[in-house]
Amino acid sequence: METVGVQLINALDEIDRLEEALQRIEQWSRAYPLEIFPEPDLKKAQALLEAGGMTLDAISAHAMRHAIEGVGEIARYALEPKP
Numbered sequence: 001m002e003t004v005g006v007q008l009i010n011a012l013d014e015i016d017r018l019e020e021a022l023q024r025i026e027q028w029s030r031a032y033p034l035e036i037f038p039e040p041d042l043k044k045a046q047a048l049l050e051a052g053g054m055t056l057d058a059i060s061a062h063a064m065r066h067a068i069e070g071v072g073e074i075a076r077y078a079l080e081p082k083p
Contacts (some may be wrong), residue, residue, distance in 0.1 A: 014082065021078035025071055 002010070046056040 017082075018078050021074050024074050028067070028070060029072075 042056065049056050049059065
């Protein structure tokens with residue numbers, strides 16, 4: 001049986017791990033600042049993409065899927081059982 005001290009140390013280690021995961025997600029949220037990547041003209045982009053046989057929806061879904069998969073990877077790491 002673990003002592004209260006060991007339980008406390010384990011709990012603090014878990015808090016540190018979860019905080020690290022939250023910090024990584026927060027860093028992702030700042031990855032594409034508007035100063036460097038200004039908002040595009042979506043109507044123009046849609047017209048250009050459609051002229052090339054693509055849709056803005058498909059491009060947007062791909063980009064969102066990539067971002068969410070990255071956040072999911074961070075969350076899975078934070079939630080995986082600890083040894």
